[in-house]
Amino acid sequence: MSLLKSLHVDAHNWMTKYPTNTWSKHTFSPRIKCDILQNDIAETFNSFILDARDKLIITMFEMIRRLLMQRFVAKKEGMENYRGPKCPRIQTKLERAKLESRNYICYVTGDGRFEVESPWEREVVDLNSQTCTCKFWDLTGIPCGHGVAAAYKMRRTPEEYVDPYYSTSTFLNAYSTTIGPVLGEEYWPPTNCNQILPPEYKTAPGRPKKARKRAEDEPQNPFTNTNTRKGVTTKCGNCGNPGNNCRSCKGPANPNRKIYKKKKKSKHWRTIYRTDDYHLPTKLERVLERMLMPRGFIKFVLIPFTIKSLVRLLFFATTLLYYFVCTDFTATVLQVMCFGKLIGFINEIGRTQLEV
16 A cells, blocks of 8 residues: 555545455455456346346346346256366366466475465465465465465365365256246236326437446446546636536637637539630539549639530440441541541540630
């Protein structure tokens, strides 16, 4: 705590307001066999019933009952098919401790205690009371690497020192109870009580909220990219005082405030055409404008081709091509000359329009 106080005084003062056994692992009770500091179990159940939370109360209870009924059966059947003395996740943690025990050297003291040493630490293990000075075995009930090294020193298996809470028999005993089925509403016995009507439903303004309300000191989700004003003091853009905004401000304007100019909308489609008849550009003309004209030209002339004229030109070129293919070779030279004159005439029109 002295180190925390030297780093951040406000954090030290906030921690001292709460009892030590609520946030420090070394003061946890060893009877609980749990070293969890977060409320992950409650959050997991909250996501488990996520689809049922916004339903009506009877529908919500029915959905939760059916979910729990199926969960009990699935957990029980899964553990019955498992072959092992301890639960799968506990066995995985124990295997990790077995690998860690390879780095330790164990010395026997003769009274059931062992001195376990490694290049970076030294701990004391008591196999009779199943404790270790690192406190991991005491809090979780699973032997740590030091306890596994002491068990191997006595030619014992580490599974013998795992707490009975983590055995498969205890797991099956916990899920041995079942949630019975419920008949439909038509089979429910009638009552003499007055019928309770639901309150009148009114659609509230805005989008309906489904997310739960977070506490003031609860940290935000680091994986979301939403920027909020929560915890930030906003100031008025007119007078500069906190507590209001420029829309509802009735005070005098601050002469030292920053004035931001509004950006003007771009008018890239408004071009100057040097033609006799001015007209708004069509979509085809805008496309041709970007394709034919280079950047840097502010004033330029677009060849005033309309869709009808382009269709006529394409039909005329197709007719000439068909005429070239279907006729004999004797008239090919004359036909090519005529087609060349046509292309030259079109280029001359475009050149004269660009020079205007």
